[in-house]
Amino acid sequence: MNPARKRKLTIVLFLLAGVAVAVGLTTYAFRQNINLFYDPTQIAEGEAPVNVRIRAGGMVEEGSVKRDPDSLKVQFRVTDYSSSVTVRYEGILPDLFAEGQGVVATGQLNENREFVASEVLEEGSVKRDPDSLKVQFRVTDYSSSVTVRYEGILPDLFAEGQGVVATGQLNENREFVASEVLAKHDEQYMPPEVSEALERSAARAREEGREMPQY
Structure with missing residues (x-):
């Protein structure tokens, strides 16, 4: 050569x-x-990585919420009715956060297999102008969220924590200016990852001959 x-x-x-x-x-x-989602059973079985940013969620266990009276620290447990995991968080929880409700959080699993959350996905984002029909809220797919601005009468079934579809345009500030808002008629809406986790847990319960609580 x-x-x-x-x-x-x-x-x-x-x-x-x-x-x-x-x-x-x-x-x-x-x-x-990529913030991969893990349910409590996957975490309990060691499938979730430690000290890596992930998402986790399930139903907030009844009686598991413990608040620090001197700070914004809170601890609670989430379950898919097969396993449960402790979540630690410091910050203001969403207005609609409650025991027995579905929740999805972003954070990291520590060496004790506790989930240290940096974010608990927000609800309570609706802000209304008292002097007009203007309203602002945020919609989320539980990975990202976007601000929606609208002026008009909202559908009767419009509510925080419910599904919604809007028609409009994205402005220069990456806000969605809606000309029409349609509420999805699903009053039992819960985060899709939580719903899928509960379905997996129900399938495991059927295989093991266990009963699942109603949700």
């Missing part, structure tokens, strides 16, 4: 190696930024 062709081959190999490294780093960063 003559020297010129050898130099070209060396350059091509270096370029290919550089592209491979770049793709690998991009894939790693992408995976690090």
Whole structure:
């Protein structure tokens, strides 16, 4: 092989190696930024990674909420009715947070298999202008959320924690300016991940001959 062709081959190999490294780093960063959801049974069985940002959720166990009277620290347990996990959080909980309700939180699992939450997904986002029909709220898919602004009469079934579909435009501030808001007629709405976790738990309970509580 003559020297010129050898130099070209060396350059091509270096370029290919550089592209491979770049793709690998991009894939790693992408995976690090995906907040995978784990239910309490998966956490109890050791499937969830420790000290990695994930999402976890289930139903808040009755009688499990413990608040620190001198701070915003709170501890509670979430369950899929097969297993449960302790969640620790410091901050203001959503207005509609309650025992017996579904919840999804973002955070990390510590070495004690406790979930240290950095965010408990918000409800209570509706803000109404008392002097007009203007209203602002946030909608979420439990991964991200967006502000919606609307002026008009909202549907009768519009409520926090319920599904909604809106028609409109995104403005320069990445806010959705709605011209029409339609409420989904599902008064038993709960986060989709929690619903799927409960379905998995119900299937396990059937296999083991156990009864599941109604939810």
